[in-house]
Amino acid sequence: MNGKLAKVMNEQINKEIYSAFLYLAMSDWAMQKGLKGAAHWLYVQYLEEMIHGQNLYRYLQVRGDPVELAPIAKPEGAWNTLLDVFRHVLEHEKLVTASIANLANVSQDVRDHAASIFLEWYVTEQVEEEGNATDIIQRLQL
Ligand code: FEO
Numbered sequence: 666m667n668g669k670l671a672k673v674m675n676e677q678i679n680k681e682i683y684s685a686f687l688y689l690a691m692s693d694w695a696m697q698k699g700l701k702g703a704a705h706w707l708y709v710q711y712l713e714e715m716i717h718g719q720n721l722y723r724y725l726q727v728r729g730d731p732v733e734l735a736p737i738a739k740p741e742g743a744w745n746t747l748l749d750v751f752r753h754v755l756e757h758e759k760l761v762t763a764s765i766a767n768l769a770n771v772s773q774d775v776r777d778h779a780a781s782i783f784l785e786w787y788v789t790e791q792v793e794e795e796g797n798a799t800d801i802i803q804r805l806q807l
Contacts, residue, residue, distance in 0.1 A: 679737065681714050685712075685714035686739075748806065755798035765788055769785075769787075
């Protein structure tokens with residue numbers, strides 16, 4: 666793969682695993698508050714984010730590019746309410762959406778059609794993730 670594309674794809678692995686850690690921290694916050702349903706939902710997001718990272722990892726390998734793993738930052742967040750948690754979820758997913766859009770742009774810039782098609786799944790997934798967070802925020806606000 667083009668070197669720049671492989672670099673941003675490696676960086677995206679880190680972002681997906683960071684997202685997983687963030688959801689895991691949020692899940693524990695909810696569990697400590699006795700909000701078991703929210704804790705479960707957030708834990709499932711953790712599992713999904715790990716798969717998002719793993720699929721990028723596998724894709725780099727299938728394309729014959731080395732995986733470069735970097736340290737995962739400590740997930741940051743101080744939440745007072747479940748609404749704070751989900752506002753943070755939405756804000757975070759918007760950052761991920763921008764990062765995926767950049768990755769898709771790079772794949773198009775270097776005319777890597779196979780990578781562009783692979784990344785389409787991530788583009789679509791981000792629409793769903795922002796939509797789910799928005800729905801939950803609206804319900805919590807009622
Ligand atoms: Fe893998 Fe929530 O983005």
